[in-house]
Each structure stands twice: as C-alpha cells, then as structure tokens.
Amino acid sequence: xxxxxxxxxxxxxxxxxxxxxxxxxxxxxxxxxxxxxxxxxxxxxxxxxxxxxxxxxxxxxxxxxxxxxxxxxxxxxxxxxxxxxxxxxxxxxxxxxxxxxxxxxxxxxxxxxxxxxxxxxxxxxxxxxxxxxxxxxxxxxxxxxxxxxxxxxxxxxxxxxxxxxxxxxxxxxxxxxxxxxxxxxxxxxxxxxxxxxxxxxxxxxxxxxxxxxxxx
Numbered sequence: 001x002x003x004x005x006x007x008x009x010x011x012x013x014x015x016x017x018x019x020x021x022x023x024x025x026x027x028x029x030x031x032x033x034x035x036x037x038x039x040x041x042x043x044x045x046x047x048x049x050x051x052x053x054x055x056x057x058x059x060x061x062x063x064x065x066x067x068x069x070x071x072x073x074x075x076x077x078x079x080x081x082x083x084x085x086x087x088x089x090x091x092x093x094x095x096x097x098x099x100x101x102x103x104x105x106x107x108x109x110x111x112x113x114x115x116x117x118x119x120x121x122x123x124x125x126x127x128x129x130x131x132x133x134x135x136x137x138x139x140x141x142x143x144x145x146x147x148x149x150x151x152x153x154x155x156x157x158x159x160x161x162x163x164x165x166x167x168x169x170x171x172x173x174x175x176x177x178x179x180x181x182x183x184x185x186x187x188x189x190x191x192x193x194x195x196x197x198x199x200x201x202x203x204x205x206x207x208x209x210x211x212x213x214x215x216x
Contacts, residue, residue, distance in 0.1 A: 070091045072089055085101075107128075109123070133147070154173035154175075157173075158171045
C-alpha cells in the first residue's frame with residue numbers, strides 16, 4: 001500500500017468511526033417533535049454528502065503491457081490523473097525509467113537506465129518542464145553530456161565528453177539561444193536572424209579569452 005492509498009484508507013476509516021458514533025447517539029435519542037425529525041433529516045443529508053466527498057480521492061494502480069504480454073509500465077492515478085511514481089520496464093523485465101508526477105504534471109527527478117542497470121540519463125523537472133541539470137551517461141557510467149535548463153529552455157553550459165573523460169565540446173546558452181562556443185562569443189546577424197561566428201567575432205572572442213586567462 002503506497003502513501004496515497006494509506007491516506008485514503010485512513011480518511012475513510014475516520015469518517016466511518018465518526019458516522020458510527022453519530023448512529024449510537026441517534027439511537028439514544030427519543031424523537032418527540034416534527035422539528036426534531038426535520039433537523040435529523042438535514043443532519044443525515046450532510047453526513048451522506050460528506051461521505052460521498054471522502055470517497056472521491058480514489059487511488060487506482062495502473063499497469064501497461066507490451067504487445068507480447070510483458071509489463072511495460074506501472075503507475076498510480078488519483079481521480080483519473082497520474083500522481084506519484086511511474087516505473088517503466090524493458091521487455092526483459094529490467095528497470096528502464098523512473099519518473100514522478102503530481103496532479104498529472106511531471107516533477108522532481110526522472111532517471112533512465114541502460115538494460116544493464118547503469119544510469120543512462122538524469123533530468124530534473126519543475127511544473128512539467130526540464131529545470132536544472134540534464135546529464136546523459138555512457139554505458140560504463142561516465143558522463144557523456146551535461147546541459148543546464150531553465151523552464152524547458154537551455155540556459156547555461158552544454159558540455160560533451162569523450163569516453164576517456166576529455167571535454168570534446170562546450171557551448172553556452174541564454175534561454176535557448178547560443179551565445180558562446182568554446183569560450184568564444186557568438187555574433188548575432190540581425191539581417192537574417194542567425195547566430196554565427198565571423199572572423200572578427202572569433203578574433204575578438206579569442207582576445208577576450210586570453211585577457212581573462214592572463215588576469216588569473
């Protein structure tokens with residue numbers, strides 16, 4: 001039983017205990033007047049409505065399968081929307097991906113795995129968008145690429161690495177726009193809305209880079 005199921009179970013139990021107490025109180029009462037009968041009817045209607053509301057938050061466990069019958073995914077739904085942890089599997093039954101949802105929106109950490117169990121990719125989500133780091137790995141576990149995101153847009157450094165761990169590429173983004181490659185600023189050509197590196201831009205960028213390095 002997961003935490004959502006436990007909460008629903010406790011809510012229903014608390015309501016049932018309360019309802020039983022009311023029933024015992026009703027049995028001990030001797031109703032003499034029409035006014036008392038009316039008040040009791042109204043009170044019973046309120047209890048019935050509250051009981052219906054307490055049963056609304058139903059947790060349903062869902063399981064999907066591959067066409068060949070193997071389980072491909074399992075997750076929970078609350079009131080018809082994904083809520084909680086989702087786990088995906090390879091056809092072999094080994095773990096493929098772990099995700100988290102809140103009210104149908106992807107949140108927190110999402111982790112993908114190679115079939116050998118090594119992490120393949122780790123992403124961080126906020127309100128359904130990648131927010132923070134996104135790292136992919138080689139099958140031996142070494143980093144392959146790292147990217148920074150802000151609300152689903154590349155924002156910060158993108159770095160790729162060789163299998164030996166050496167840095168093979170580096171670029172800097174500002175809200176999905178590339179502004180720098182390997183330490184050299186990019187030149188924005190406003191005539192055709194493209195970002196390029198002209199010889200002048202390369203020369204200027206290299207000079208700025210050398211000046212920064214000399215100041216260290």
